[in-house]
Amino acid sequence: MRAVSYAQFGGPEVLQVIDVPVPEPGPGQVRVRVAASVVHPVDLMLRSGRFPAPLPTGLPYTPGWDVAGSIDAVGPSVQEFGIGDEVVGFSHWLRTTVGTHAEYVVLDATGLTSAPTGVPATESATLPTNGLAAAQAIDLLALPAGSTVLVTGAAGQVGGFVLALARVAGLHATGLAGADDREFVESLGATFLSRADDPTGTFDAVIDLAVIGPTLLDLVRDGGGYVAASPPLRPEPVRGIRTLALEVLPDGSRLGELVKLVTSGDLPLRVADVYPFADAAAAHDRLARGGVRGGVVIVP
The missing domain is CATH 3.90.180.10 (Medium-chain alcohol dehydrogenases, catalytic domain)
Known part of the structure; x- marks a missing residue:
């Protein structure tokens, strides 16, 4: 072959x-x-x-x-x-x-x-890979519906899946991305935040796919959550914030759930x-x- x-x-x-x-x-x-x-x-x-x-x-x-x-x-x-x-x-x-x-x-x-x-x-x-990474990020945080989450790198492959899955889970997502990506971010029900500006606000959690780093912890409420793009990038916890990291693994069952969302149109x-x-x-x-x-x- x-x-x-x-x-x-x-x-x-x-x-x-x-x-x-x-x-x-x-x-x-x-x-x-x-x-x-x-x-x-x-x-x-x-x-x-x-x-x-x-x-x-x-x-x-x-x-x-x-x-x-x-x-x-x-x-x-x-x-x-x-x-x-x-x-x-x-x-x-x-x-x-x-x-x-x-x-x-x-x-x-x-x-x-x-x-x-x-x-x-x-x-x-x-x-498969990016969809499961996004699902794992959402699953790690285990946020109740109505929670707020900031997603950096929101227009990337994983970021787009995170925004879509956040909407399905009833979360209020804010997507940090380039100016040209506003339409895409907002099409997934998220609030757009330009990466040209310093991110502001307070969130229940942050998913840092753009690897901005531990400075984003300042935007997370006490006791909130932070997901790093990979284990070596996970910062030490502060103010009771749970710091987590993506390490995507094959999971046919979870992937099957994502396929259903693709079929329903909820996961572009x-x-x-x-x-x-x-x-x-x-x-x-x-x-x-x-x-x-x-x-x-x-x-x-």
């Missing part, structure tokens, strides 16, 4: 399309014929050799987390899926280095769920660009240039 791969760290030019063996599913696993995947900022960091932690295996790597596709083979003990089922899910790349920018990928069945009906794979692929999906495997370097370059609104999608 063909897969995007790199055997050395560097710029987008190190990405190549190579032939590798088709993987076989083991107990509890399925093989997915990949229809679409997505490039994430962490993929760029990993490819450049700038990731600050050791990885479970060495080079070469096939990048890619999200997957939308169809079940191609089923391992022992899998009962929830059959051959031909359309699914979405993601690979926890940092734990396994199993990449989804390949024609086939083997994943645990428990991390997958049925794909949203009638939605193109290029759109469905934008949901956004695609910025679609690239074939052969143009993986261009996809990485597009994301690196910034200002992307929607997923940068990779297709075989």
